Amino acid sequence: MSANGALLEIDALCKRFGGIIAVDGCSFSVASGSITGLIGPNGSGKTTVLNMLSGYLASDSGSIRFDGMRVARPDPTKMYRGGMSRTFQRARVLPEIDVLDNLLVAAPKRGFAVWGMSKANRATVDYAMTLLDEFKLTRLAEAKAGELSYGQQKLLEFATVLMGKPRLVLLDEPTAGVNHVMVDLMTERIREFHANGLTFLIVEHNMEFVMGLCDPIVVLDHGKQLFAGAPNDVQQNQLVLDAYLGD
Amino acid sequence: MHLLIQAIILGVLTGGLYALMTSGLTLTFGTMRIINMAQGVFVVCGAYIAYTLFNYLHVDPFLSIIVSTPLLFALGFTLQTFLLKPIRHDAHRLSLLMTWAMAIGVEGILSFIFGTDFRGILTSYQNSSWTVAGYEIPVVRALAFVLSVAILVGMFLLLTRTKFGRSVRAVSQRESAAKLLGVNTDRTAALAFGLGAATAGAAGAMFGLVSSFDPASHYDLIGRLLAICVIGGLGSNAGAIAGAVILALSESLVQAEFSPAWSSVPFYVLLIIVLIARPRGLFGVRTRGAI
Amino acid sequence: MKEQARAHRGVLIGLSVIGVLALFPFSGAESWIVNIGIFTLMYAVLGSAWNLIGGYTGYVSLGSVAFFGLGAYGLALTFQHIGIGNGFLPFALVPIIGIAVAIVSLPIGWIAFRTRGLPFIIVTISLVIILQYMALNLTDVTGGAPGLQVPQAPFPPGTYEEYFYWAMLVVFALTLLACAYVRRSRLGLMMFAVREDEDKARGLGVATSVPKYAAFAGCAAFSAMAGAVWAYYLSTVYPQFAFDGEFLAMGIILVAYLGGIGTLWGPFVGALILTPAQQYFAYSLGGSQLYLIAYAAVFIVVMLFLPRGVVTTIADRALRRSRRRKQVVEELATAESESGRDAPAPVAAR
Numbered sequence: 089m090s091a092n093g094a095l096l097e098i099d100a101l102c103k104r105f106g107g108i109i110a111v112d113g114c115s116f117s118v119a120s121g122s123i124t125g126l127i128g129p130n131g132s133g134k135t136t137v138l139n140m141l142s143g144y145l146a147s148d149s150g151s152i153r154f155d156g157m158r159v160a161r162p163d164p165t166k167m168y169r170g171g172m173s174r175t176f177q178r179a180r181v182l183p184e185i186d187v188l189d190n191l192l193v194a195a196p197k198r199g200f201a202v203w204g205m206s207k208a209n210r211a212t213v214d215y216a217m218t219l220l221d222e223f224k225l226t227r228l229a230e231a232k233a234g235e236l237s238y239g240q241q242k243l244l245e246f247a248t249v250l251m252g253k254p255r256l257v258l259l260d261e262p263t264a265g266v267n268h269v270m271v272d273l274m275t276e277r278i279r280e281f282h283a284n285g286l287t288f289l290i291v292e293h294n295m296e297f298v299m300g301l302c303d304p305i306v307v308l309d310h311g312k313q314l315f316a317g318a319p320n321d322v323q324q325n326q327l328v329l330d331a332y333l334g335d
Numbered sequence: 336m337h338l339l340i341q342a343i344i345l346g347v348l349t350g351g352l353y354a355l356m357t358s359g360l361t362l363t364f365g366t367m368r369i370i371n372m373a374q375g376v377f378v379v380c381g382a383y384i385a386y387t388l389f390n391y392l393h394v395d396p397f398l399s400i401i402v403s404t405p406l407l408f409a410l411g412f413t414l415q416t417f418l419l420k421p422i423r424h425d426a427h428r429l430s431l432l433m434t435w436a437m438a439i440g441v442e443g444i445l446s447f448i449f450g451t452d453f454r455g456i457l458t459s460y461q462n463s464s465w466t467v468a469g470y471e472i473p474v475v476r477a478l479a480f481v482l483s484v485a486i487l488v489g490m491f492l493l494l495t496r497t498k499f500g501r502s503v504r505a506v507s508q509r510e511s512a513a514k515l516l517g518v519n520t521d522r523t524a525a526l527a528f529g530l531g532a533a534t535a536g537a538a539g540a541m542f543g544l545v546s547s548f549d550p551a552s553h554y555d556l557i558g559r560l561l562a563i564c565v566i567g568g569l570g571s572n573a574g575a576i577a578g579a580v581i582l583a584l585s586e587s588l589v590q591a592e593f594s595p596a597w598s599s600v601p602f603y604v605l606l607i608i609v610l611i612a613r614p615r616g617l618f619g620v621r622t623r624g625a626i
Numbered sequence: 627m628k629e630q631a632r633a634h635r636g637v638l639i640g641l642s643v644i645g646v647l648a649l650f651p652f653s654g655a656e657s658w659i660v661n662i663g664i665f666t667l668m669y670a671v672l673g674s675a676w677n678l679i680g681g682y683t684g685y686v687s688l689g690s691v692a693f694f695g696l697g698a699y700g701l702a703l704t705f706q707h708i709g710i711g712n713g714f715l716p717f718a719l720v721p722i723i724g725i726a727v728a729i730v731s732l733p734i735g736w737i738a739f740r741t742r743g744l745p746f747i748i749v750t751i752s753l754v755i756i757l758q759y760m761a762l763n764l765t766d767v768t769g770g771a772p773g774l775q776v777p778q779a780p781f782p783p784g785t786y787e788e789y790f791y792w793a794m795l796v797v798f799a800l801t802l803l804a805c806a807y808v809r810r811s812r813l814g815l816m817m818f819a820v821r822e823d824e825d826k827a828r829g830l831g832v833a834t835s836v837p838k839y840a841a842f843a844g845c846a847a848f849s850a851m852a853g854a855v856w857a858y859y860l861s862t863v864y865p866q867f868a869f870d871g872e873f874l875a876m877g878i879i880l881v882a883y884l885g886g887i888g889t890l891w892g893p894f895v896g897a898l899i900l901t902p903a904q905q906y907f908a909y910s911l912g913g914s915q916l917y918l919i920a921y922a923a924v925f926i927v928v929m930l931f932l933p934r935g936v937v938t939t940i941a942d943r944a945l946r947r948s949r950r951r952k953q954v955v956e957e958l959a960t961a962e963s964e965s966g967r968d969a970p971a972p973v974a975a976r
Contacts, residue, residue: 164828182826185815197812236958249830370744429929432879447915561752562748564748565741565752610737
């Protein structure tokens with residue numbers, strides 16, 4: 089953690105695709121132990137920022153600091169092992185593999201332990217089953233992940249990225265395409281893991297969800313930060329309203 | 336020096352022909368995201384059609400392209416409709432085998448009809464060449480180059496100026512979006528496949544003039560065409576042309592300086608270098624990543 | 627506990643099948659049938675080896691032929707200079723050749739893995755072409771087109787084939803063991819993850835290089851061993867057959883597809899069906915080139931009507947009937963009705 093308690097700090101991040109500037113000098117920070125929201129109109133660069141943070145996209149310029157240390161070239165595996173994991177806008181699970189195995193594969197296991205005779209040790213399997221319980225997926229442990237409904241896949245993906253016991257979880261539009269019962273389940277789980285010390289950065293469009301759960305909320309527009317503050321402040325800020333309603 | 340330039344001239348001329356052969360692969364890859372392992376056999380078919388027309392009806396091979404092109408188009412269109420469309424759901428893997436099966440099947444038919452002896456198309460102007468500024472320009476290769484370029488330009492115009500061409504480009508870029516815009520993706524794929532076969536057929540007539548061939552020649556051919564695509568960048572037309580010229584140049588230069596036996600070597604060495612240094616190919620797009 | 631029972635049952639099935647196969651030569655079968663048996667087992671080995679990289683890891687490779695050929699030439703070159711002793715020495719060297727070729731495959735894999743998907747397939751095709759080319763032209767080393775001789779094995783004519791049959795059976799058993807291990811282990815899980823979604827797997831901390839190289843090298847090792855036994859059996863190694871990118875490469879994949887890629891017994895079943903058919907076609911139609919058409923027709927029929935393979939289709943049906951499966955299906959239905967409707971799942975179950 090850096091001196092000011094920020095777990096994640098982004099400074100002047102830039103990314104352009106051909107003629108389009110997706111992220112234009114974006115800076116913000118995520119305080120340790122917070123549930124930070126990241127919102128903004130379509131095209132404001134939210135998912136691009138997430139992709140750069142998690143190492144799926146190389147930034148053109150700017151810096152990323154995780155836990156006080158500069159991350160020069162983020163790489164998905166490195167970030168995951170360093171304690172940051174993420175979900176995707178459209179849930180990505182491993183479809184032909186069992187639900188339980190989807191979790192087991194995400195468990196940290198390094199070096200020669202890879203060559204053992206079993207997929208995971210007892211403790212890992214137990215932890216995976218616990219997570220499945222939390223997300224009410226226990227009885228589906230032996231189903232193929234591809235057979236689950238979309239909402240269930242999102243829950244599964246969420247559970248999976250928790251296997252590595254991360255410090256920071258990036259959620260990319262977790263409620264998109266999901267019915268309200270599952271949204272409630274997700275909200276509950278987020279609060280619960282948060283209470284146990286997990287930090288969240290959540291990209292979302294669902295205002296009710298964000299306003300009720302996140303504090304602070306960072307607003308992006310045209311690839312850079314427009315405003316950041318408590319939900320009430322965000323809701324009343326003129327710039328934010330213009331950005332959403334103006335276009 | 337003279338020899339060097341001579342070799343370069345020869346290389347560029349032959350490169351045009353290879354580029355024509357490869358263009359069909361690029362088209363198929365773009366619209367269907369599959370490797371057409373039968374492209375080589377389509378070229379060989381064109382060669383046999385030209386051979387037959389020349390030997391029995393004394394039609395000049397270049398003219399026979401008028402016949403072979405629609406024939407091969409029909410063949411390609413039919414094969415796509417009956418054999419490739421049913422497997423579109425898992426096209427990525429199955430199409431490799433399916434197009435290979437097509438290739439072997441056609442090879443079998445050609446063997447049955449023509450036997451396995453090597454054939455060549457021996458026109459009267461086979462070995463003549465024009466002399467320009469002290470350099471020899473073989474008539475056959477020069478004509479093949481000009482015609483290949485003409486056909487490639489025609490294809491370019493087709494792809495950029497016509498509705499069909501727009502459909503092809505739409506499907507290549509994003510099939511789901513194309514569907515939503517009302518493009519009949521199945522029809523586009525069939526037409527594209529047919530077109531690829533047609534251009535291969537045209538190239539085949541010229542191929543039969545510069546090289547002897549038998550039904551099994553497709554195997555050698557497809558290996559090179561695929562390697563051209565990798566060097567140039569799969570799916571890129573500019574890449575196909577660049578790769579084709581590189582192949583032809585390297586072969587020509589080695590043949591001139593050393594011996595014909597080792598002519599393929601520099602090309603494959605280059606392939607390995609490209610793979611190490613720039614795996615997506617000279618003109619390829621980086622496709623790795625999150626989405 | 628259930629995992630254990632399944633494992634034990636698997637071992638039992640495996641041992642029984644291998645046992646039956648081992649006893650086959652004693653059934654009084656004639657030499658030419660044992661000969662077909664050798665090639666059947668060879669395709670079973672090659673198909674299973676291919677499964678490691680193609681079926682489990684999802685990297686379709688046409689390159690296992692390259693390693694087959696390297697194994698064949700490896701054996702021939704070794705015994706050019708050393709005598710074959712009482713005839714069993716070459717067999718003893720087969721596993722060593724397998725390991726040697728596996729090591730050689732690593733740098734090749736490094737180049738190949740610079741690509742994925744379709745370019746990867748093309749790279750592996752090019753590998754076979756390059757090696758065939760080298761074998762044809764480096765005549766000092768490889769003897770060129772006339773081929774390389776391996777001293778003929780001193781086995782008695784009546785039972786000559788049997789020794790090679792058992793040798794190939796041993797290689798098959800080893801390959802099967804490796805595949806079975808992979809399917810149960812973490813390494814296998816990593817391979818499947820790469821197949822399903824390599825980039826997602828990377829994002830879950832999976833060291834994707836490990837399963838990729840393991841699969842590639844494993845495929846190389848077993849393919850090479852098959853090649854070594856084949857070389858010894860035929861006594862002459864020809865470049866166009868050792869590095870046969872046309873038929874052998876495609877035959878391997880066809881065998882795997884027919885049986886069911888990604889399954890344990892699939893390639894074996896595929897080889898069992900296909901190899902005798904192939905030998906029959908070559909024998910009866912060989913001269914007229916019609917066998918090419920017959921071959922192509924079989925390909926096409928398999929692709930159109932059995933795209934998932936025999937074993938997969940049977941396994942699916944059995945699975946659907948099993949009680950546990952019914953429970954899971956029920957569970958999927960209740961979970962969905964309990965929690966209400968969602969957007970339809972974009973990832974369709976295959």
